[in-house]
Amino acid sequence: MTVERSRFRVSRRRFLAGTAIGAAAGVSGFPAILKAQPKTIKVGILHPVTGPIAPSGQQCRLGARLAIETINANGGIASMGGAKLEPIYADAQSKPDVGVAEVEKLNEAGVSAIVGPFASGIALATTQAAAKHGIPHIVDVGVVDQVVTRGLTNTFRFGPGLSKIVDTALQNLVALNDQAGKPAKTVMIVHEESAFGAGMAKTLNERLPGMGFEVLETISHANPTRDFNNIALKIKGRNPDLLIPSNYYNEFVLLARTLRQQKIRPKAIYAILGGAASQYRFVQEFPDAAEFIMDCNHWFDPRNPVALELKKKVEAEKAFFSYEVFLNHECVRLLADALERAASADRGAITQALAASGWSNHFMPYGPTKFVNGQNEGAAPVNTQVLQKDIKVIFPKDFANAKPVFPAPKA
Amino acid sequence: MLEFSILLPAILNGLTTGAIYALIALGLTLIYGVLHIINFAHGSLLMLALYGVFFLHSLFGVDPYLALPIAALALFAVGYGLQRFVIGHASHGKDENILLVTLGLSVIIENLALYLWRSDTRTIETPYSFEVIDFGVAFIAVPKAIAFIGALLVAALLWLLMTRTDLGRAIRALARERQGARLVGINVEHIFAMSFGIGCACLGIAACLLLPSFYVSPQVGHAFVLVAFTVVVLGGMGSFVGALLGGLIIGVTESLGGLFLGESLGQLGIFLIFIIVLLFRPNGLLGQRV
Numbered sequence: 001m002t003v004e005r006s007r008f009r010v011s012r013r014r015f016l017a018g019t020a021i022g023a024a025a026g027v028s029g030f031p032a033i034l035k036a037q038p039k040t041i042k043v044g045i046l047h048p049v050t051g052p053i054a055p056s057g058q059q060c061r062l063g064a065r066l067a068i069e070t071i072n073a074n075g076g077i078a079s080m081g082g083a084k085l086e087p088i089y090a091d092a093q094s095k096p097d098v099g100v101a102e103v104e105k106l107n108e109a110g111v112s113a114i115v116g117p118f119a120s121g122i123a124l125a126t127t128q129a130a131a132k133h134g135i136p137h138i139v140d141v142g143v144v145d146q147v148v149t150r151g152l153t154n155t156f157r158f159g160p161g162l163s164k165i166v167d168t169a170l171q172n173l174v175a176l177n178d179q180a181g182k183p184a185k186t187v188m189i190v191h192e193e194s195a196f197g198a199g200m201a202k203t204l205n206e207r208l209p210g211m212g213f214e215v216l217e218t219i220s221h222a223n224p225t226r227d228f229n230n231i232a233l234k235i236k237g238r239n240p241d242l243l244i245p246s247n248y249y250n251e252f253v254l255l256a257r258t259l260r261q262q263k264i265r266p267k268a269i270y271a272i273l274g275g276a277a278s279q280y281r282f283v284q285e286f287p288d289a290a291e292f293i294m295d296c297n298h299w300f301d302p303r304n305p306v307a308l309e310l311k312k313k314v315e316a317e318k319a320f321f322s323y324e325v326f327l328n329h330e331c332v333r334l335l336a337d338a339l340e341r342a343a344s345a346d347r348g349a350i351t352q353a354l355a356a357s358g359w360s361n362h363f364m365p366y367g368p369t370k371f372v373n374g375q376n377e378g379a380a381p382v383n384t385q386v387l388q389k390d391i392k393v394i395f396p397k398d399f400a401n402a403k404p405v406f407p408a409p410k411a
Numbered sequence: 412m413l414e415f416s417i418l419l420p421a422i423l424n425g426l427t428t429g430a431i432y433a434l435i436a437l438g439l440t441l442i443y444g445v446l447h448i449i450n451f452a453h454g455s456l457l458m459l460a461l462y463g464v465f466f467l468h469s470l471f472g473v474d475p476y477l478a479l480p481i482a483a484l485a486l487f488a489v490g491y492g493l494q495r496f497v498i499g500h501a502s503h504g505k506d507e508n509i510l511l512v513t514l515g516l517s518v519i520i521e522n523l524a525l526y527l528w529r530s531d532t533r534t535i536e537t538p539y540s541f542e543v544i545d546f547g548v549a550f551i552a553v554p555k556a557i558a559f560i561g562a563l564l565v566a567a568l569l570w571l572l573m574t575r576t577d578l579g580r581a582i583r584a585l586a587r588e589r590q591g592a593r594l595v596g597i598n599v600e601h602i603f604a605m606s607f608g609i610g611c612a613c614l615g616i617a618a619c620l621l622l623p624s625f626y627v628s629p630q631v632g633h634a635f636v637l638v639a640f641t642v643v644v645l646g647g648m649g650s651f652v653g654a655l656l657g658g659l660i661i662g663v664t665e666s667l668g669g670l671f672l673g674e675s676l677g678q679l680g681i682f683l684i685f686i687i688v689l690l691f692r693p694n695g696l697l698g699q700r701v
Binding site for chain 2: 050051052054093193219220221222224225226227229230231233234236237250257260261262263
């Protein structure tokens with residue numbers, strides 16, 4: 001009984017504290033009403049910043065944040081009286097269902113658009129959830145084709161899709177092999193088992209045989225995998241000319257290090273969207289394991305001053321300039337361009353502005369944006385190779401700053 | 412198709428993993444042998460130990476192998492305390508209660524870890540993480556070789572403890588005949604807690620041996636506890652040599668399963684063995700008839 005009574009008694013001290021908080025809220029609340037600030041535009045920044053693919057998700061968030069900071073520092077959205085972008089950060093925890101729950105929260109928070117969510121599996125879920133509320137959703141990476149083939153009018157993918165990337169990668173692979181006198185005939189594929197890796201493996205298995213390559217074996221693995229010894233042993237046993245890995249950063253690094261440890265070196269490790277193959281962090285931390293690895297991946301135009309300035313800025317934050325960073329940076333700028341033309345925070349108006357987008361001020365090797373069924377038609381990947389502890393562009397010729405080394409010298 | 416040069420490294424690899432399974436199973440079988448309960452909190456306690464070693468490394472720069480005595484002592488203390496002050500009290504002398512209490516503990520510990528450290532998978536980098544020893548036919552990673560030797564040493568020490576010391580004799584007496592042990596003046600509650608503590612200390616050691624080549628997340632215990640149960644069943648409930656042998660067999664089964672069936676199905680063989688043992692030899696390889 002005494003407990004019950006004391007709970008309802010208001011002490012002098014508690015009363016004072018309560019009124020102080022009330023007063024503080026009042027004081028801080030008033031200026032916003034009295035002085036009409038340009039209102040902010042809420043933008044959902046949704047990525048997997050925890051869970052197995054958190055390292056990528058955190059890079060994504062960094063890119064988006066830097067873009068928002070720059071846009072706001074340069075006066076916000078001019079057509080809306082200098083309205084600032086207000087990021088609302090959300091965490092998909094590396095799971096599609098959590099991604100959907102976060103879209104619901106972002107909808108409640110009243111966002112005008114969503115940028116994210118890195119992984120294909122999550123993107124399939126979040127674009128659909130966002131479509132339900134009519135929220136325009138710019139997909140930063142999420143490469144599987146189905147992201148833009150389901151007729152969702154709210155979905156816009158700035159970067160290239162899987163088919164386009166695989167097309168380019170295989171064309172370049174054939175060209176590379178022909179140039180060197182066709183030393184490579186057999187292939188092994190190692191992929192992670194979610195939508196991205198499994199989709200890639202399926203496409204490769206369908207197309208490689210027609211291009212003169214024999215697929216010896218396709219191996220899938222879980223996320224996370226902390227031991228690649230068995231897979232390395234299988235590769236050693238099959239002894240393929242080419243190894244094509246499709247996995248996220250941690251697993252890619254571990255696979256490359258295990259191959260190096262077991263002294264296995266095929267004629268080429270030719271990654272397509274390799275999780276780490278064109279990542280400065282991997283090259284810097286494990287230069288021996290990274291050397292000669294080739295990749296067909298998202299990459300910036302190395303001659304563009306805005307890109308180089310951003311690279312410096314990212315490195316000043318003690319982070320690495322990775323595709324997650326620059327793609328998200330450019331996706332936020334794409335949104336800003338749409339906002340500028342829509343001159344409204346209305347979801348429908350932004351969607352229309354994105355659909356009509358012809359933005360050319362970005363630093364990707366794409367040309368002006370042109371969305372057909374939500375896919376930016378000009379988007380294309382480039383080929384890179386790790387050479388002398390640096391990432392060089394080897395294809396296409398317009399951007400190349402090094403000649404490919406193939407086949408790789410024996411270990 | 413698969414040559415000897417692949418099979419042998421896979422077997423060696425399996426033996427090193429198996430030694431860790433054995434170490435975890437040793438703790439489980441000790442607790443089972445004495446207390447006649449299955450400790451469902453075993454996996455969660457291993458997870459706690461892994462986090463302990465992880466934070467010692469990331470916050471204070473303590474090498475996981477140097478952290479071994481700290482982890483072993485800390486886990487011993489946790490185990491002793493849990494049995495003496497929580498499990499023992501809550502069970503009211505009934506075995507089925509102990510089962511529920513340890514299950515409850517595992518739920519609490521896991522969710523606490525999820526709350527405190529989130530679901531991130533964390534790893535540590537050591538200079539020797541990717542060093543290898545060249546055996547001519549196979550390369551074995553240094554942390555795995557150390558784990559293998561460490562696990563065998565601990566098993567030997569545990570065997571000495573059980574056969575050559577008064578504590579070991581008391582534990583064995585208690586395992587055989589609870590009432591009789593009390594009659595000859597053995598402090599039953601203390602010995603119960605000691606057994607639980609030693610069982611947990613094995614987890615502390617396993618954590619130190621495991622982390623340089625593995626990861627930690629709040630769910631990491633699940634992967635081990637099911638395998639450890641299988642090892643205990645295979646080796647025979649309460650049998651030390653059985654646990655060691657069972658661990659090595661399961662390790663090799665898993666490794667070869669991964670090689671032939673693919674990584675995602677590698678554990679299939681383990682549970683196949685589990686079912687076969689339960690069907691045809693329910694007392695395990697070296698278990699005594701009950």
